[in-house]
Amino acid sequence: MDVSDSQSDSHIITYSPAYTLVPTYECFNRCSYCNFRAEAGSSPWLSVEDAENQLRLLQCQGVCEILILSGEVHPRSSRRKAWFQLIYDLCDLALSLGFLPHTNVGPLSWEEMARLKQVNVSMGLMLEQLTPELLKTVHCYAPSKIPEVRLQQLQWAGELGIPFTTGLLFGIGETEQDWWESLNAIAQIHGEYGHIQEVILQPYSEGTTEIFHSQSFGLNHLVKVIRKARQILPLDITIQIPPNLVDTVGNLPQRSSALLACLEAGARDLGGISPKDEVNPDYPHPHSYRLREVIEPAGWKLVARLPVYPKYDSWLPARLQRVVERWRIGDR
Numbered sequence: 001m002d003v004s005d006s007q008s009d010s011h012i013i014t015y016s017p018a019y020t021l022v023p024t025y026e027c028f029n030r031c032s033y034c035n036f037r038a039e040a041g042s043s044p045w046l047s048v049e050d051a052e053n054q055l056r057l058l059q060c061q062g063v064c065e066i067l068i069l070s071g072e073v074h075p076r077s078s079r080r081k082a083w084f085q086l087i088y089d090l091c092d093l094a095l096s097l098g099f100l101p102h103t104n105v106g107p108l109s110w111e112e113m114a115r116l117k118q119v120n121v122s123m124g125l126m127l128e129q130l131t132p133e134l135l136k137t138v139h140c141y142a143p144s145k146i147p148e149v150r151l152q153q154l155q156w157a158g159e160l161g162i163p164f165t166t167g168l169l170f171g172i173g174e175t176e177q178d179w180w181e182s183l184n185a186i187a188q189i190h191g192e193y194g195h196i197q198e199v200i201l202q203p204y205s206e207g208t209t210e211i212f213h214s215q216s217f218g219l220n221h222l223v224k225v226i227r228k229a230r231q232i233l234p235l236d237i238t239i240q241i242p243p244n245l246v247d248t249v250g251n252l253p254q255r256s257s258a259l260l261a262c263l264e265a266g267a268r269d270l271g272g273i274s275p276k277d278e279v280n281p282d283y284p285h286p287h288s289y290r291l292r293e294v295i296e297p298a299g300w301k302l303v304a305r306l307p308v309y310p311k312y313d314s315w316l317p318a319r320l321q322r323v324v325e326r327w328r329i330g331d332r
């Protein structure tokens with residue numbers, strides 16, 4: 001199908017002006033491609049007071065989304081309750097200061113997810129890839145990455161009516177066939193609940209602190225994936241790509257053309273643009289004016305968006321609807 005028939009008809013490319021809070025880097029999983037995790041005990045948890053100081057500095061700076069991104073405490077650990085409460089409190093704080101929280105902290109229990117719905121305008125969890133083969137390799141010590149667990153999270157989010165972001169990570173040892181199966185699984189779940197607002201197509205990018213150390217996923221492959229994803233995914237799901245992981249190789253003209261090739265293939269969103277990419281700290285996010293410089297000469301228009309898409313506003317609890325409404329009418 002021609003992408004010009006779709007939502008993507010217009011030449012608008014969106015991004016979300018964002019800031020990331022990390023409750024903790026400690027994680028009981030060991031995904032071998034991870035440049036984020038720390039050992040339990042080696043990294044203090046963020047305090048609500050420190051978070052408040054960080055957030056107050058951001059007020060009136062155009063930042064709208066607060067991404068809560070975390071390492072994980074085991075579901076049966078005695079520290080799980082405190083970990084969850086900290087996440088809840090950070091969301092509540094962000095909301096009370098007028099920001100819009102989006103939480104992505106790994107798999108949750110049904111009760112945890114239901115409680116976080118009250119303080120998040122959308123939530124996220126990457127499917128990564130559907131194939132269980134990766135449990136023998138990169139996810140060998142990462143029980144949170146069991147594909148059925150992740151699929152069930154997408155299902156629960158649908159049942160709870162939570163606007164959701166998911167995505168795939170490419171270049172971690174999966175096959176081409178695996179790509180299409182993973183995309184089809186997302187399309188199928190969205191068919192049931194209609195809650196997936198965007199799918200991130202994330203190229204694995206080699207970092208300095210991981211143990212995997214493989215070659216970053218090639219851009220020619222990414223363009224192919226985007227094109228096919230646009231055919232597999234329903235048209236009301238936006239395809240998101242991270243510009244800092246695309247815009248990295250070659251000299252200037254080549255870099256710009258990589259990003260443009262992704263847009264031509266069907267990507268329409270550049271995700272959260274924040275001062276630091278916590279997941280890929282070796283790849284700083286480009287400024288929005290730099291992105292504009294690259295894409296506008298090619299006829300695209302860069303526009304900021306909220307972390308919840310308008311058609312889901314009515315799904316949100318009343319308190320959240322009020323904060324979202326202020327952003328929609330530009331009263332922030």
Ligand SMILES: O=c1nc2n(C[C@H](O)[C@H](O)[C@H](O)CO)c3cc(O)ccc3cc-2c(=O)[nH]1
Nearest residue numbers: 016104123124125126165271272277279307
């Ligand atoms: O800056 C980043 N934002 C990430 N985000 C945030 C994303 O770019 C958007 O800001 C949100 O999806 C809101 O629409 C994620 C959100 C998810 O739900 C799942 C995974 C990611 C991954 C990243 C990431 O690697 N870097």
Ligand SMILES: C[C@H]1O[C@@H](n2cnc3c(N)ncnc32)[C@H](O)[C@@H]1O
Nearest residue numbers: 033034035126169202203204205279
């Ligand atoms: C938050 C999300 O970031 C992605 N992620 C984790 N490590 C890397 C990496 N080295 N390169 C690209 N993406 C990564 C995973 O898909 C995770 O779910």
Ligand code: SF4
Nearest residue numbers: 027029031034037071
């Ligand atoms: S990718 Fe997420 S789950 Fe895996 S080790 Fe890193 S923080 Fe933990």
